[in-house]
Structure formats: C-alpha cells, structure tokens
Amino acid sequence: MTNTRAPIFDTFERTDPAPARHREPTSEFLGRVAGAFWDHVRQLMQTWADHITNIAEYNDLCQRIRLGEDEQFRSAFLELYLHECLLLADYTVTVHPHTPTGSRRPDFYAERDGTGFYLEAIAPGSSPDAKGANARRAVLFDIVNELGDPNFFLWLSSLTEGPNPPSSARLRNGLRKWLAGLDPDDYPDFGVAPEWHWEHSGWAATFKAIPKKAEARGTRPTDRAIGVYAYAGVSRVDDAPMIRDGLAAKHNAYGDLNAPFVIAIGTYIFDSDRWHSTNAFYGHEAIQFSATVGDETTQVIREPDGYFGVFPDWQHRNVSAVLLINQLMPYHLLQAETTLWQHPDPLHPLPESHSFPWATVKFDGTQLIGITAPVTASDFFGLPEDWPPGEPWPKPVAN
Numbered sequence: 001m002t003n004t005r006a007p008i009f010d011t012f013e014r015t016d017p018a019p020a021r022h023r024e025p026t027s028e029f030l031g032r033v034a035g036a037f038w039d040h041v042r043q044l045m046q047t048w049a050d051h052i053t054n055i056a057e058y059n060d061l062c063q064r065i066r067l068g069e070d071e072q073f074r075s076a077f078l079e080l081y082l083h084e085c086l087l088l089a090d091y092t093v094t095v096h097p098h099t100p101t102g103s104r105r106p107d108f109y110a111e112r113d114g115t116g117f118y119l120e121a122i123a124p125g126s127s128p129d130a131k132g133a134n135a136r137r138a139v140l141f142d143i144v145n146e147l148g149d150p151n152f153f154l155w156l157s158s159l160t161e162g163p164n165p166p167s168s169a170r171l172r173n174g175l176r177k178w179l180a181g182l183d184p185d186d187y188p189d190f191g192v193a194p195e196w197h198w199e200h201s202g203w204a205a206t207f208k209a210i211p212k213k214a215e216a217r218g219t220r221p222t223d224r225a226i227g228v229y230a231y232a233g234v235s236r237v238d239d240a241p242m243i244r245d246g247l248a249a250k251h252n253a254y255g256d257l258n259a260p261f262v263i264a265i266g267t268y269i270f271d272s273d274r275w276h277s278t279n280a281f282y283g284h285e286a287i288q289f290s291a292t293v294g295d296e297t298t299q300v301i302r303e304p305d306g307y308f309g310v311f312p313d314w315q316h317r318n319v320s321a322v323l324l325i326n327q328l329m330p331y332h333l334l335q336a337e338t339t340l341w342q343h344p345d346p347l348h349p350l351p352e353s354h355s356f357p358w359a360t361v362k363f364d365g366t367q368l369i370g371i372t373a374p375v376t377a378s379d380f381f382g383l384p385e386d387w388p389p390g391e392p393w394p395k396p397v398a399n
Helices: 026-032 036-050 055-066 070-088 128-145 168-180 240-248 275-282 330-335 377-381
Strands: 092-095 108-112 115-122 152-160 195-200 203-211 226-229 261-267 285-292 295-302 321-326 337-342 359-363 368-371
Touching (some): 036 055, 070 092, 070 108, 128 168, 128 203, 168 195, 240 261
Parallel strands (some): 115 261, 152 226
Antiparallel strands (some): 092 108, 108 115, 152 203
16 A cells, blocks of 8 residues: 555546536546536545545545445545544544454544544445446447437437347437437427337337427537436335345444444435335334224334334344435535434433534434434535535536
C-alpha cells in the first residue's frame, strides 16, 4: 500500500457534458463529466476523504470508489458519508477499531463525552442473475439513447428481454429509418403517437415517438433518446426481505461488544411512507380475529417476521439500532432519506440525544413513535439547500 495520497478523481480539463450511460459505472461518470455542478460534487467527496487521517484507510476507500462497480462505489461512499457525519457531530472516530470479541473489526468506533458506540455499514448488492439482466438491458438502453434524433424522443412502452445482449446495428438502424419517415407536426396529440415494434433473438420492444416542442428540436450532447421508461408494468413490491437479508450478514459478526452497536444499511428503494422499513424491523402488519359467543373483535398486530422480533421475544438485542440510509448518492446528498430505527429492548441502548440529521423511530411494542431529525441535512453539512448549485445539464448559450 502506497504511503502517498492520490486524489479520488484525476485532475484534467473535462469537456464531456453528456449524462451517464446505462453501462457507465458511477465512478467513471463522475470522473469524466464536465460542468461546475459536478465540480462541486467531486470537491465535496475529496474534502470528506481528506478528513480520513490514516493514509492506508484513505487509500483503501479511494480505491474502492474508483474500482468501477457501482455496488463498490455505493458501499464506499456510504462509509465516507458516515465518517463525515460522526466527525461533524463531534465524535472522535476510530476506523476499523479492535473489538473485545475477536479478530473481526467493524467500520467505526465513535466516542463523545466518555461514551461510544460501534458502527458497521453495509450496502446490499444484487444477485448474479439480476446483475446479468441489468447489464443486458443497459446495452439496449445505451443503443437507443445514442440515436440523437432532432424531432422526437421515445417512450419505451413494453420490453421483453432476450438471453443475450441485443444487436446494436439492427436496432439502431431500424429506429432511425422509422423516425426519419415521421413529421413531428403530424402528431400534436400524445394519444395518437406512432408506435414501432421491434423483435430479434428473443428481444421485443415497443416504442412510441413523442414529438419535441418546436423550440426544443435539434440535438445536444446531453440529449437522451428515451424520455420515458414505462415498460415495467404494475407489480407488488416488498423490500422488507431485502433489508432483513442484508442485516443478516452482519448482526452476528461481532457478538456482544459490551457497547451500543449500530448497523447502517444503504438502500435504493421507494419507501417514503416507511411501510417497507416498518415491516422489515417490526414485522408485517396483520389483523387478529378473536371470537366468543355473541362477540367478535379484531385488532392490528405485528407478525413475528421483523428483524427485531416481537414482544416479549425480541431478537438481535446486540444491535442497538439500524440506520437506514435510502437513496444516498453524492450528487443529491441532501435528499437522502435517513432514519434511525431503534431496538425496542437492546442490550446496550444508544444515548437519547444525538445531533445527526437523522429521523429517529421508536417502537413501544404496538405502534411507531416517530421523532423528527434535530437538524436538517443542509444545516448539518453546512451546504445551501439547493446544493450542488447550478444545473447538471445547462442549456447551450444561444449565439
């Protein structure tokens, strides 16, 4: 391991303003995209990384950020975010501390005013099958997005995936020929937008051509051909098992540390009402029927499938709380949904007061007790509410 500190991102004049391609890892995109908006993002990441005093730890984290895989990037940035949060909350932070229970070392030990807690970060990844399917779809999306048609953007209304990446030349040429034969002024109503259906080698896709407004016609480096991805259809989503499975990899890794232990889990789910998270930690909601002669009653209960179990059989009591950090990315840092889910009966409770920008949720055995965050993310990080300032894809200046 080198004893020098190389920057996270190489220093050079960036000239490529194009949005990320579907096959482009986040680290590569942030390393090459041009613009003042993205300069702010890179500078913030570097400033935070510079707060890691140990050179070996700094180099390890930077290497994982730059590796190329998005899951590695998200995991490393989650750790960088947590390290900065601890420092800003006036904790003394030890990275990969030794523990009293064995050779395994959690990510952080944070101490303030004579008390401390251990913190472990995880970012659950996709299965190999899901990664393969995502990679094949990414090929198709990038092929289509490179069309650069001046008059139309596309609505992808249906998609059947083939077993192998699609043929780029066949698909792109077919789309270009179809769009070239259309006049955008012939379709003022979306309801009569023309459709084109394509099939090849197990793939099938249907596209609608949506005319651009007259003043927006032409091509720009930041244009993408697909404007709407509407192929997925309607299905029931339950992310609670994913959260529980992610936690299962860590809750027994260190045993009882004789101190509060928090697991931070980075997720990318749609859970603004906390339904998935509540089910994951405290069990799925159910209706219990009780019947006696002449009398029937119902009550809402929690099933015993939550990570923390149910009263009186609480589970994983060595985990004082779980910090759920949803939709965390460096370019919309202030919009991340951060919630601290406390164990109803932990072996080592966390201190009641904290100054993090995290909402805190408690459970009294029957219902949630929500507590708002004591400080906004903007105030906590000392950033304006509209950070990063400027536009990610600024319109070209007219001559």
